[in-house]
Amino acid sequence: MLWVITVVVVLALSIMLYRAAKRKPKYDSKVVKLSDVRARAGKAASQPCSFCKKKAAKLTFYASEQGQVVGVCGDCRSQAEKRSMLPL
Ligand SMILES: [Zn+2]
Structure with a gap:
């Protein structure tokens, strides 16, 4: 009976790890998009x-x-x- 529990625990852990790994691209979406930066730079220019x-x-x-x-x-x-202001 113990081996069944072990298999279930291992499966549960692997599913959790798989989901955690799958979630990673969402963290990548936190990276600032270049288009957003350009939009902000455009605002700053005006x-x-x-x-x-x-x-x-x-x-x-x-x-x-x-x-x-x-x-x-x-x-x-x-x-x-x-x-006679100094250009930056
Ligand atoms: Zn002016």
């Missing part, structure tokens, strides 16, 4: 300009005299360069 506050698709970043990082749009880049 930040408002530090000077004119207009949302720009592309900002150029400069370090101000106060050591702050400012993002400026194409129109305000000349202003930032006049202020």
